[in-house]
Amino acid sequence: MEAITSKSLSSLLLFFFLVLCFSAGALTSADSTSSAPDDFIHASCGATRYPAICVECLKSYAPTVHRSPRQLALAALAVTADRARSASTFVSGLTPGTKPARSREAGAVQDCVETMQDSVDRLRQSVREMNRMGRAQSSRFTWHLDNVQTWVSAALTDVNTCLDSLAQNGSGRVRTAIRNKVVEVSQLTSNALALVNRLDPRN
Numbered sequence: 001m002e003a004i005t006s007k008s009l010s011s012l013l014l015f016f017f018l019v020l021c022f023s024a025g026a027l028t029s030a031d032s033t034s035s036a037p038d039d040f041i042h043a044s045c046g047a048t049r050y051p052a053i054c055v056e057c058l059k060s061y062a063p064t065v066h067r068s069p070r071q072l073a074l075a076a077l078a079v080t081a082d083r084a085r086s087a088s089t090f091v092s093g094l095t096p097g098t099k100p101a102r103s104r105e106a107g108a109v110q111d112c113v114e115t116m117q118d119s120v121d122r123l124r125q126s127v128r129e130m131n132r133m134g135r136a137q138s139s140r141f142t143w144h145l146d147n148v149q150t151w152v153s154a155a156l157t158d159v160n161t162c163l164d165s166l167a168q169n170g171s172g173r174v175r176t177a178i179r180n181k182v183v184e185v186s187q188l189t190s191n192a193l194a195l196v197n198r199l200d201p202r203n
């Protein structure tokens with residue numbers, strides 16, 4: 001049963017990244033004089049688990065990122081924190097509409113409210129930490145990088161915990177309403193972590 005759910009989820013996903021990141025893509029092509037996607041962003045996103053959504057969500061940052069892996073990771077974290085925040089707000093807004101009789105579902109929604117808020121905090125904290133890193137390969141750099149890696153991994157766990165709880169205890173209505181947004185955040189978080197890990201001189 002879970003396998004079927006995952007399959008239909010994947011097709012929904014494809015639909016969703018097209019919808020949610022399309023506007024960013026459309027804006028970029030309208031604003032930019034060249035329609036060629038940024039090679040650096042393409043190459044870097046190639047190392048992530050979800051390269052298509054990675055490029056779609058980050059290509060509008062090409063002018064500020066230039067060819068800096070650090071700026072790209074920072075942009076990825078900022079976009080992810082922003083999407084996590086809007087998913088979190090959306091999930092919180094669903095709570096009053098949940099019927100008390102459906103206590104399992106209410107529990108799943110409540111779990112998601114908590115874990116999504118937690119993920120937003122960790123992602124924002126990571127953005128701040130990225131701005132505190134010194135020169136690459138200094139001990140200060142690796143210390144801050146370790147923190148970012150820890151927090152982004154924890155944020156990913158949070159988001160996936162929300163998904164698990166929805167998969168197990170959410171009704172069809174709630175799943176449809178929340179899940180796509182949360183899945184997108186999960187993919188963006190995974191990608192951001194991969195881009196952060198590329199900064200690690202110990203890799």
Ligand SMILES: *[C@@H]1O[C@H](CO)[C@@H](O)[C@H](O)[C@H]1NC(C)=O
Pocket residue numbers: 104107111164165166168169
């Ligand atoms: C689903 O609900 C049950 C009963 O409230 C709970 O024990 C279980 O942990 C929930 N599952 C998840 C994945 O949160």
